[in-house]
Amino acid sequence: MTAPNPPEKTFGVEFEFLVHVDLIGLTEKQKAELSRRPKNEQVYLIAKVIEEYLEGLGLGDPVEASNGLRVTNNSRSENEDKCTAWIVKRDDSVKADGINMDPAYFNYTCGLHVHVGLGDKVIPLLACQKLYSLLFLGGEEALKPLFRLCRNNNKHCLDIRTHSSLVAPREEPPDLTGSVLGEGFKHCFPDGDGNGEERAALDKLWRAADIGEFCDLVEGGPGGRLAYWFSHLRYEDQIMGKATIEFRKAEGNLDKPGNLDFVRTWPQVCTTLAAFAMDSGPLEFERAIRAVRVGAAAEAPGTRLNRFLTTVGLPGDVVSSLMQRAEVLALEGPDTMA
Template sequence: MTHGKEVEFLVRYVYQLDPEETGADPKEDLKQLKKANPGVVAIPWGEEAGGIVPVDCVRALKRNGVDINHFETDPEEKRARPVTTHHNAQYCLLAEFHRWNIEDDLTVEGTAEDRKRDKPAPGQPHFGWYGLELISPANPNTAASHQEMCFVLGVLRQKYGDRMRVNDSCGLHVHVGMGPYAIPVDRLKRIAAFLYAADPLISVLHPPNLQDNEFCCSIRRHANVTWGMTAAAAAEEIAGSTGGGSGMPIDGVWDAESRTGRQPVPLRDAVRELLACETGHGIYRLLQYLDRGCNYNFNNYRVIPEPKGFVTIEFRQHEGTLDPARIEAWARLCVGLTEWAAFDMTEEQLGEVAVATETVERQQKGVDALRQSLLRQLLGLGGIR
């Protein structure tokens, strides 16, 4: 299986003062600003940071031989699309997302402490932090692909130093798929059932603030299947939706407001419905929560009759990091667990995962030791030692 990594981070920038107010020569003033702030992106007076900071990052990577797209305001227009076809998608060469990308990320921002510290004194330049997302090509799970991420981050860290960083608004997302092709439904529903069952266990690998927030909601707490949507109801809804089932959320009994006072269904019943799905779109509907992806995001399977674009499962829960070793470890685990669930997991093992997570949720004493024991088993299944 293939994977792609998305690393969110911040780069510090500084604005040039108004030349009319300072009386300085604009070109000389900007030159001195850059000299006084090495490694900080200098923004000329009257320009927007969005037109400078991402381009500066792309330029640095291109100079060092990284195959990266030019920065554009519409990321969907600059991503490479499949150019090869084969009657059996399993044997097609990967032809999508073969270059690196850098995009704006409005959800990544400096903290209140940053803004307080960066507030300029009278007559001094204004500093700020610009949120970006570094997107890797879709790669096989090999040492070479992980080494490439190490190199790319090394180039950026060498250029920006401590002026490039992460905070609590940043995340690390990993997309797992089969190149530009959809994961077959019989495999996709096994993955969905496993991740749904294992969610409370995998979540303890992450900080508490990422175990259930607006950008990576818990699939077990919020997905439609938790609140009673069945595979049959999802299929009926998709068939009757306008535009052939575009995948946009449908108001009604499954929206957030209508869940008040309702009880979640038993885990075994929810898993049974996921395994009964006959389409990727149906799995997406069962695991949907509003218009946001949950911590395990199946939203890329919402187009029928066949998914288009990048058809992956997105793991959204990891905290922001610029450490290549941590990025590699998490990516390998995401791919390993997905492959195991899709191809090797037995019905008995899925049942064991369900029992284990139910035990963790019920256990009041010794829960940490129990989690550690279960996690060791789970990580072993994913090929991580």
């Protein structure tokens, strides 16, 4: 009997940026056209301008303004439905801090979000519990040297350790009465360590009976998005074929070779972490837990990062590139954002 092939792991990259309408090079005719249109149509026309600009860059893949921005005929195109093109979309959660802002530059203000999934399949509950536990118990902290200070714990990418519903319960938390503690819980504390807060949080996490209950447990509170966002795994996204884990921490800065390289290596980190959570056995998982917990207790941030990336299986050249980035960022002052 032939063993079934495992689902193919897939990922997508999302750049999230603010657009200053007066600075993106609209012609007088386009500006006049905008002024006559209702808000929704204005957004679509702006998206078309960005689409034309991106097409001129020769990205190698199609570029489309999302049909979802249109007032009529707004069904998703085949490219958007199958994630086979760069799609220009709208996100009302992104707000300008003031009126003095750049046009759509790919600098430190641009979010680089990576979505990891299994195509039209859903990542198993066990893998989600393992990945979340690994991040919660030290992986999130170990990865922080890869990000500028402005990307650490801001309202668009809040830390799960401090803002997840696991540690900041909502008014109506899921009822776990009678639930069974999953076998994986014991592998989170292989040496019998862990403080009371950690054990209480993961005790709840490992009692989730399905993906919906898991998402209820790990969502963040109002006023921001978590850096590691699992709510795309809910049923509504499953039926749209977009069930992914979203890694929201990175910035999409493209102004230097080192920053450009990070756009290549960070998606590899995200896909490797998800693959490790899906494919690792109990002993491998315990080894990774020990790596981040020992690191959090006794090692310098750079050493901790190196240990973590190596343990989950990233290739040596990728680890080396990421360590170089961490060293460069460590030398930057808090106000050095370029």
